[in-house]
Amino acid sequence: MPELPEVETIAAGLRRRLEGEQIVAAEVYWPRSVAVPSVAEFVSALVGRHVREVWRRGKFVVLALDAGYLLIHLRMTGRLLLHASDESGQPWEPYVRARLRFASGLVLSFVDVRKFGRLYVVNDLDEIVGSLGAEPLSASLGPRELGNLLRSRRRQLKPLLLDQRVLAGLGNIYVDETLWAAGLHPLRRSDTLSDQEIERLHRAIQEVLRQAVRNQGTTLRDYRNVADQVGEHQAALAVYGRAGEPCPRCGCAIVRELVGGRGTHYCPHCQRLPPFPKRGSG
Protein backbone atom coordinates (compact mmCIF):
# COMPACT_ATOMS: atom_id res chain seq x y z
CA MET A 1 0.00 0.00 0.00
CA PRO A 2 1.51 3.31 -0.93
CA GLU A 3 2.08 5.28 2.26
CA LEU A 4 4.26 8.32 2.91
CA PRO A 5 7.61 6.82 1.80
CA GLU A 6 6.13 5.28 -1.34
CA VAL A 7 4.25 8.45 -2.30
CA GLU A 8 7.37 10.51 -1.57
CA THR A 9 9.37 8.27 -3.91
CA ILE A 10 6.76 8.56 -6.62
CA ALA A 11 6.48 12.33 -6.28
CA ALA A 12 10.26 12.65 -6.53
CA GLY A 13 10.26 10.52 -9.68
CA LEU A 14 7.53 12.60 -11.27
CA ARG A 15 9.11 15.90 -10.25
CA ARG A 16 12.31 15.17 -12.10
CA ARG A 17 10.59 14.42 -15.38
CA LEU A 18 7.29 16.29 -15.41
CA GLU A 19 8.03 19.78 -14.19
CA GLY A 20 7.66 22.11 -17.14
CA GLU A 21 5.87 19.52 -19.25
CA GLN A 22 2.64 20.36 -21.06
CA ILE A 23 -0.36 18.01 -20.97
CA VAL A 24 -1.66 17.40 -24.48
CA ALA A 25 -4.24 14.69 -23.76
CA ALA A 26 -6.09 13.13 -20.84
CA GLU A 27 -7.77 9.76 -21.19
CA VAL A 28 -10.07 8.15 -18.62
CA TYR A 29 -10.86 4.45 -18.94
CA TRP A 30 -12.55 3.95 -15.57
CA PRO A 31 -14.73 7.00 -14.89
CA ARG A 32 -15.05 6.37 -11.17
CA SER A 33 -11.31 6.83 -10.78
CA VAL A 34 -12.04 10.53 -11.23
CA ALA A 35 -13.39 11.73 -7.91
CA VAL A 36 -13.92 15.35 -8.88
CA PRO A 37 -15.06 17.07 -11.08
CA SER A 38 -16.95 15.25 -13.85
CA VAL A 39 -14.83 13.27 -16.29
CA ALA A 40 -15.50 15.81 -19.04
CA GLU A 41 -14.48 18.72 -16.83
CA PHE A 42 -11.48 16.75 -15.58
CA VAL A 43 -10.21 16.26 -19.11
CA SER A 44 -10.83 19.80 -20.28
CA ALA A 45 -9.23 21.24 -17.15
CA LEU A 46 -6.04 19.28 -17.78
CA VAL A 47 -5.47 19.53 -21.52
CA GLY A 48 -3.14 22.39 -22.39
CA ARG A 49 -1.91 22.93 -18.82
CA HIS A 50 1.74 22.91 -17.81
CA VAL A 51 3.08 21.13 -14.73
CA ARG A 52 4.62 23.77 -12.51
CA GLU A 53 5.60 21.72 -9.49
CA VAL A 54 5.17 18.25 -7.98
CA TRP A 55 5.07 17.39 -4.30
CA ARG A 56 3.51 15.10 -1.70
CA ARG A 57 0.96 15.95 0.99
CA GLY A 58 0.03 13.04 3.22
CA LYS A 59 -0.55 10.17 0.83
CA PHE A 60 -1.55 12.50 -2.02
CA VAL A 61 0.63 13.22 -5.02
CA VAL A 62 0.09 16.88 -5.92
CA LEU A 63 0.76 18.25 -9.40
CA ALA A 64 0.52 22.03 -9.34
CA LEU A 65 -0.51 23.20 -12.81
CA ASP A 66 -0.40 26.67 -14.31
CA ALA A 67 -4.11 26.68 -13.49
CA GLY A 68 -5.43 24.42 -10.75
CA TYR A 69 -4.10 21.21 -9.23
CA LEU A 70 -4.17 17.53 -10.10
CA LEU A 71 -4.16 15.34 -7.00
CA ILE A 72 -3.75 11.58 -6.99
CA HIS A 73 -4.44 9.15 -4.17
CA LEU A 74 -3.21 5.61 -4.88
CA ARG A 75 -5.11 3.92 -2.02
CA MET A 76 -4.30 0.20 -2.16
CA THR A 77 -3.02 -0.83 -5.55
CA GLY A 78 -2.58 2.39 -7.50
CA ARG A 79 0.58 2.99 -9.53
CA LEU A 80 1.85 5.93 -11.53
CA LEU A 81 4.05 4.75 -14.37
CA LEU A 82 6.03 7.00 -16.69
CA HIS A 83 6.81 5.83 -20.19
CA ALA A 84 8.71 7.60 -22.93
CA SER A 85 5.75 6.80 -25.17
CA ASP A 86 3.12 4.08 -25.41
CA GLU A 87 3.79 3.40 -29.06
CA SER A 88 5.02 0.04 -30.31
CA GLY A 89 7.75 -1.55 -28.26
CA GLN A 90 6.19 -0.72 -24.91
CA PRO A 91 4.83 -3.65 -22.90
CA TRP A 92 1.08 -3.67 -22.68
CA GLU A 93 0.00 -2.51 -19.24
CA PRO A 94 -3.20 -4.01 -17.82
CA TYR A 95 -5.48 -2.18 -15.39
CA VAL A 96 -4.79 1.28 -16.79
CA ARG A 97 -7.58 3.53 -15.47
CA ALA A 98 -6.37 6.85 -16.88
CA ARG A 99 -3.52 8.32 -18.88
CA LEU A 100 -1.93 11.70 -19.41
CA ARG A 101 0.06 12.45 -22.54
CA PHE A 102 2.66 15.19 -22.59
CA ALA A 103 4.02 17.34 -25.38
CA SER A 104 7.43 15.66 -25.21
CA GLY A 105 5.87 12.25 -25.79
CA LEU A 106 6.00 11.25 -22.12
CA VAL A 107 3.02 9.19 -21.00
CA LEU A 108 1.84 8.95 -17.40
CA SER A 109 -0.34 5.91 -16.75
CA PHE A 110 -2.53 5.59 -13.67
CA VAL A 111 -2.70 1.84 -13.11
CA ASP A 112 -4.98 0.49 -10.39
CA VAL A 113 -6.04 -3.15 -10.12
CA ARG A 114 -8.63 -2.65 -7.43
CA LYS A 115 -9.97 0.70 -8.58
CA PHE A 116 -9.76 2.30 -5.13
CA GLY A 117 -7.40 5.06 -6.22
CA ARG A 118 -8.79 8.50 -7.02
CA LEU A 119 -7.88 11.46 -9.21
CA TYR A 120 -8.93 15.01 -8.36
CA VAL A 121 -8.72 18.30 -10.23
CA VAL A 122 -9.43 21.37 -8.11
CA ASN A 123 -8.66 25.07 -8.03
CA ASP A 124 -8.46 25.13 -4.24
CA LEU A 125 -6.04 22.58 -2.78
CA ASP A 126 -7.70 22.69 0.61
CA GLU A 127 -10.86 21.28 -0.89
CA ILE A 128 -9.02 17.92 -0.83
CA VAL A 129 -6.13 18.19 1.61
CA GLY A 130 -7.55 20.84 3.93
CA SER A 131 -8.69 18.30 6.49
CA LEU A 132 -5.35 16.49 6.64
CA GLY A 133 -3.34 16.53 9.84
CA ALA A 134 0.34 17.23 10.45
CA GLU A 135 3.14 16.09 8.19
CA PRO A 136 5.04 13.46 10.22
CA LEU A 137 8.45 14.56 8.92
CA SER A 138 7.83 18.27 9.20
CA ALA A 139 10.30 20.20 11.36
CA SER A 140 7.30 21.87 12.97
CA LEU A 141 6.15 18.55 14.43
CA GLY A 142 8.36 18.13 17.46
CA PRO A 143 7.78 15.84 20.44
CA ARG A 144 5.77 18.58 22.12
CA GLU A 145 3.41 18.97 19.15
CA LEU A 146 3.05 15.22 18.78
CA GLY A 147 2.29 14.99 22.47
CA ASN A 148 -0.46 17.56 22.11
CA LEU A 149 -2.02 15.61 19.25
CA LEU A 150 -2.02 12.40 21.29
CA ARG A 151 -2.98 13.70 24.71
CA SER A 152 -5.86 15.82 23.47
CA ARG A 153 -7.56 12.59 22.43
CA ARG A 154 -8.45 9.41 24.24
CA ARG A 155 -7.98 6.84 21.53
CA GLN A 156 -6.09 3.65 20.92
CA LEU A 157 -2.67 4.47 19.48
CA LYS A 158 -2.99 2.45 16.31
CA PRO A 159 -6.28 3.87 15.00
CA LEU A 160 -5.13 7.33 16.05
CA LEU A 161 -1.87 7.11 14.11
CA LEU A 162 -3.80 5.81 11.10
CA ASP A 163 -6.18 8.78 11.22
CA GLN A 164 -5.15 11.11 8.40
CA ARG A 165 -6.85 14.05 10.10
CA VAL A 166 -4.30 13.77 12.92
CA LEU A 167 -1.13 12.69 11.13
CA ALA A 168 -1.07 12.51 7.34
CA GLY A 169 0.88 9.79 5.59
CA LEU A 170 1.11 6.82 7.93
CA GLY A 171 -0.66 3.62 6.87
CA ASN A 172 -0.94 0.13 8.25
CA ILE A 173 2.65 -0.90 7.55
CA TYR A 174 4.44 2.10 9.03
CA VAL A 175 2.16 2.42 12.04
CA ASP A 176 3.01 -1.13 13.05
CA GLU A 177 6.71 -0.53 12.40
CA THR A 178 6.69 2.74 14.30
CA LEU A 179 4.92 1.33 17.34
CA TRP A 180 7.39 -1.54 17.45
CA ALA A 181 10.34 0.85 17.19
CA ALA A 182 8.89 2.92 20.02
CA GLY A 183 8.05 -0.12 22.16
CA LEU A 184 4.39 0.87 22.45
CA HIS A 185 1.36 -1.41 22.36
CA PRO A 186 -1.12 -0.70 19.53
CA LEU A 187 -4.02 -0.58 22.00
CA ARG A 188 -2.31 1.86 24.34
CA ARG A 189 -4.57 4.82 25.06
CA SER A 190 -3.20 8.01 23.56
CA ASP A 191 -3.66 10.18 26.66
CA THR A 192 -1.62 7.91 28.93
CA LEU A 193 1.81 8.29 27.35
CA SER A 194 4.66 9.69 29.42
CA ASP A 195 6.98 12.41 28.09
CA GLN A 196 9.60 9.77 27.54
CA GLU A 197 7.19 7.60 25.57
CA ILE A 198 6.13 10.56 23.44
CA GLU A 199 9.77 11.23 22.63
CA ARG A 200 10.33 7.60 21.77
CA LEU A 201 7.33 7.60 19.46
CA HIS A 202 8.43 10.85 17.84
CA ARG A 203 11.90 9.48 17.20
CA ALA A 204 10.47 6.19 15.92
CA ILE A 205 8.21 7.96 13.41
CA GLN A 206 11.16 10.00 12.11
CA GLU A 207 13.55 7.09 11.87
CA VAL A 208 11.14 4.57 10.39
CA LEU A 209 9.85 6.93 7.72
CA ARG A 210 13.25 8.37 6.80
CA GLN A 211 14.79 4.94 6.44
CA ALA A 212 11.85 3.79 4.31
CA VAL A 213 12.23 6.84 2.07
CA ARG A 214 15.94 6.07 1.69
CA ASN A 215 14.93 2.52 0.76
CA GLN A 216 12.53 3.82 -1.90
CA GLY A 217 9.50 2.37 -0.14
CA THR A 218 8.16 -1.08 0.68
CA THR A 219 7.03 -3.53 -1.99
CA LEU A 220 5.02 -6.39 -0.55
CA ARG A 221 3.00 -6.97 -3.68
CA ASP A 222 1.78 -4.00 -5.66
CA TYR A 223 3.96 -1.00 -5.03
CA ARG A 224 6.18 0.22 -7.88
CA ASN A 225 7.91 3.54 -8.49
CA VAL A 226 7.31 5.58 -11.66
CA ALA A 227 9.87 3.42 -13.48
CA ASP A 228 7.99 0.24 -12.47
CA GLN A 229 10.72 -0.76 -10.01
CA VAL A 230 10.11 -2.34 -6.58
CA GLY A 231 11.20 -0.75 -3.30
CA GLU A 232 13.79 -2.16 -0.89
CA HIS A 233 12.33 -1.47 2.53
CA GLN A 234 10.45 -4.79 2.82
CA ALA A 235 13.76 -6.37 3.89
CA ALA A 236 13.98 -3.90 6.77
CA LEU A 237 10.50 -4.51 8.20
CA ALA A 238 10.61 -5.66 11.81
CA VAL A 239 7.04 -6.79 12.41
CA TYR A 240 4.69 -6.07 9.50
CA GLY A 241 3.76 -9.31 7.75
CA ARG A 242 6.08 -11.25 10.07
CA ALA A 243 3.64 -13.03 12.40
CA GLY A 244 5.34 -16.05 13.94
CA GLU A 245 8.82 -14.79 13.15
CA PRO A 246 11.20 -13.73 15.94
CA CYS A 247 11.23 -10.12 17.08
CA PRO A 248 14.55 -8.58 15.91
CA ARG A 249 15.00 -7.07 19.36
CA CYS A 250 14.11 -9.88 21.77
CA GLY A 251 13.47 -13.00 19.70
CA CYS A 252 9.91 -13.37 20.96
CA ALA A 253 7.41 -14.46 18.29
CA ILE A 254 5.64 -11.59 16.53
CA VAL A 255 1.86 -11.81 16.83
CA ARG A 256 -0.89 -10.57 14.51
CA GLU A 257 -4.24 -9.39 15.87
CA LEU A 258 -7.09 -7.24 14.66
CA VAL A 259 -7.04 -3.71 16.06
CA GLY A 260 -9.71 -1.36 14.86
CA GLY A 261 -10.50 -3.94 12.21
CA ARG A 262 -6.95 -3.91 10.80
CA GLY A 263 -4.30 -6.57 10.79
CA THR A 264 -1.83 -5.45 13.45
CA HIS A 265 1.63 -6.87 14.06
CA TYR A 266 3.59 -6.39 17.26
CA CYS A 267 5.96 -7.99 19.73
CA PRO A 268 4.11 -9.06 22.90
CA HIS A 269 7.31 -8.73 24.90
CA CYS A 270 8.66 -5.39 23.67
CA GLN A 271 5.23 -3.75 23.37
CA ARG A 272 3.44 -4.31 26.65
CA LEU A 273 0.08 -2.89 27.58
CA PRO A 274 0.16 -1.49 31.13
CA PRO A 275 -2.41 -3.23 33.37
CA PHE A 276 -4.02 0.14 34.09
CA PRO A 277 -3.70 3.50 32.31
CA LYS A 278 -0.76 5.59 33.45
CA ARG A 279 -0.88 9.34 33.69
CA GLY A 280 1.58 12.16 33.87
CA SER A 281 5.28 12.09 33.08
CA GLY A 282 6.79 8.95 34.41
Place this chain on the structure above:
DNA sequence: ATATCTGCCTGCTCGC
Protein backbone atom coordinates in the same frame (compact mmCIF):
# COMPACT_ATOMS: atom_id res chain seq x y z
C1' DA B 1 -15.74 12.02 21.21
C1' DT B 2 -14.76 7.46 20.00
C1' DA B 3 -15.62 2.93 18.12
C1' DT B 4 -17.65 -0.03 14.82
C1' DC B 5 -19.71 -1.36 10.55
C1' DT B 6 -20.53 -1.19 5.30
C1' DG B 7 -19.28 -0.47 0.63
C1' DC B 8 -16.02 0.16 -2.72
C1' DC B 9 -12.86 -3.56 -5.65
C1' DT B 10 -10.08 -7.65 -7.42
C1' DG B 11 -6.46 -11.02 -6.90
C1' DC B 12 -4.88 -14.33 -4.10
C1' DT B 13 -4.93 -18.23 -0.72
C1' DC B 14 -7.19 -21.78 1.53
C1' DG B 15 -10.06 -25.82 2.27
C1' DC B 16 -12.88 -29.32 0.41
Place this chain on the structure above:
DNA sequence: TGCGAGCAGGCAGATA
Protein backbone atom coordinates in the same frame (compact mmCIF):
# COMPACT_ATOMS: atom_id res chain seq x y z
C1' DT C 1 -8.32 -29.75 -10.77
C1' DG C 2 -11.87 -26.67 -9.71
C1' DC C 3 -14.70 -23.91 -7.00
C1' DG C 4 -16.55 -20.83 -3.49
C1' DA C 5 -15.44 -18.46 0.80
C1' DG C 6 -12.69 -15.45 3.07
C1' DC C 7 -9.15 -12.07 3.26
C1' DA C 8 -6.39 -7.87 2.32
C1' DG C 9 -7.14 -2.60 3.53
C1' DG C 10 -7.60 3.32 2.80
C1' DC C 11 -11.18 6.00 3.12
C1' DA C 12 -15.96 7.98 3.14
C1' DG C 13 -20.13 7.71 5.18
C1' DA C 14 -23.37 5.96 8.41
C1' DT C 15 -24.56 4.28 12.83
C1' DA C 16 -24.02 3.13 17.93
